[in-house]
Amino acid sequence: MRTLEVDLAKLNIRKLQAEDLPALEWEGRFQHYRNLYLKTYEEYLQGVRLMLVAEYRRRVVGQIFILFGTIESDPRPDRFTAYLYSLRVRPAFRSQGIGERLILEAENHIQQHKLSRVLIAVARDNDGALRLYERLGYERIGTDLGRWSYLDHNGHPQQVNEPSYILEKLLPNRGRKPSHRWW
Numbered sequence: 644m645r646t647l648e649v650d651l652a653k654l655n656i657r658k659l660q661a662e663d664l665p666a667l668e669w670e671g672r673f674q675h676y677r678n679l680y681l682k683t684y685e686e687y688l689q690g691v692r693l694m695l696v697a698e699y700r701r702r703v704v705g706q707i708f709i710l711f712g713t714i715e716s717d718p719r720p721d722r723f724t725a726y727l728y729s730l731r732v733r734p735a736f737r738s739q740g741i742g743e744r745l746i747l748e749a750e751n752h753i754q755q756h757k758l759s760r761v762l763i764a765v766a767r768d769n770d771g772a773l774r775l776y777e778r779l780g781y782e783r784i785g786t787d788l789g790r791w792s793y794l795d796h797n798g799h800p801q802q803v804n805e806p807s808y809i810l811e812k813l814l815p816n817r818g819r820k821p822s823h824r825w826w
């Protein structure tokens with residue numbers, strides 16, 4: 644895979660706009676997620692979620708979504724939690740710091756929402772993503788079978804089985820002590 648060199652100073656991490664939705668499908672590779680993206684976008688307009696994209700030279704090259712709330716498989720449910728998911732960077736743009744920038748920008752938005760605990764689920768065999776998350780301070784707190792389903796762009800049900808680790812990061816405190824830690 645050819646690497647397209649990125650000048651990070653010119654990378655723009657911003658909120659997704661409706662016109663960006665087709666770009667998330669990567670010319671068909673992720674069209675099966677179309678309904679999921681539309682549903683996520685509706686909840687983004689309602690303020691329940693946030694969709695961020697990384698734009699470089701007017702091209703969407705990465706994405707990350709935030710759920711302001713927690714997930715069913717959270718081993719320590721906490722009302723100050725946000726969940727990061729759907730992190731993806733186009734292959735030609737990887738290993739240049741875009742993934743890290745997306746995560747850090749998502750964490751900023753989470754803090755602006757006065758939330759201080761972040762969860763991520765990562766497939767147990769995704770060594771690259773795990774390394775990135777652990778480097779950024781995420782710690783394993785549990786596992787999940789990673790079973791979920793969705794309707795694809797043709798309306799057909801699809802089942803996903805992706806055994807995962809649940810990772811947690813506590814962001815700098817904004818006026819409260821995390822309820823499950825004693826220090």
Ligand SMILES: CC(C)(COP(=O)(O)OP(=O)(O)OC[C@H]1O[C@@H](n2cnc3c(N)ncnc32)[C@H](O)[C@@H]1OP(=O)(O)O)[C@@H](O)C(=O)NCCC(=O)NCCS
Pocket residue numbers: 729730731732733736737738739740741742743744764765766769771772774775778
């Ligand atoms: C996981 C993913 C989002 C990471 O995106 P990325 O843009 O490559 O992330 P970064 O560049 O910030 O970090 C990746 C590595 O590149 C390194 N890197 C960052 N800038 C670099 C640079 N200028 N030169 C060399 N290496 C660099 C980082 O140190 C990191 O190293 P590590 O693998 O030892 O941790 C990307 O690989 C991806 O889209 N994968 C497929 C989807 C996926 O697995 N998503 C996660 C689901 S949980």
